[in-house]
Amino acid sequence: MTQSPNGGKRPIYSSAIGIGLATGAYGLSFGAISVASGLTALQTQTLSLLMFTGASQFALVGVLGAGGGVIAAVLTAWLLGVRNGLYALHIAPTLNLRGIRKPVAAQLTIDESTAMSISHEQIADHSRHAFWATGISVYVLWNIGTLLGALGASAIGDPASLGLDAAIPAGFLALLWPRLRDRTAWAIAAGGATIALLLTPLTSSGVPVLASALIAILAGYRLRDRT
């Protein structure tokens, strides 16, 4: 990477490292929660290396841990990952990728790298640096965090006595929190939670969360002319 003479990219790199450290701490909790949900440390690490999108990873281990089965776990992870495809559509013209860079950039396309890239959209060169620096920083530190969390949780005993089962919903809540920006978001969240709770006694585990996706699809259809 070339450094511009006025050092205009230095703030981009320091933000990228800051965001990486914050997500690394969150990777620590993913590693611990995944192992507490019954995955091995190797399976947990594979998720962070290959899936690399936090909400889908948490959901996959959450549904598996609750006995939801492979199909429900995979579908939930996929549905939560749809937004990454939209991010890629949005930033692709600015990143202007060719050859091997395209499949590499795809893996790094997540909330954090997209947000950083978009926040520097005025200068295309800065936007590209912001994407790569944030994506690489988060990838490395998220995986280190996962490793430490998974090994730490493997070394200790009963997850419930440590309250790790309460850490799982708290983690989902922390992911949800910044998205509750307006009344529509609150209504969708309330609808999703209600549907899921109503269906819990009636369906097999994993189905209630999938059913909540219908709320988003119906509301998205009704709101399509408002965004």
Next chain:
Amino acid sequence: MIWAAVLIGSLGCYLEKLFGFILPPALLDRPMIRSVAALLPIAMLAALVAVQTFGSGQSLVIDARLAGVAVAVVALLLRAPFLAVVLAAAITAALLRASGLAT
């Protein structure tokens, strides 16, 4: 079976990202696609919060997890970082169980 979920789930999540770089950007002009993609994580994360707080197999229960989530809400209102939110919930539930105040 867990390996199947890990690998198939990862492959799908990667392809979703890759398709975004391959498909025409004009897809973004469709408001329906944009609004559904923005709302999906909200509905599903809220459902996950609810199920993981109250669910126990097919029954709904109130136990130490609810207290943990309540403390997490307070931590989020205080703008605590992710790790602090999760730790606060875990410690709350662990203390309630250790003291015999909740299951």
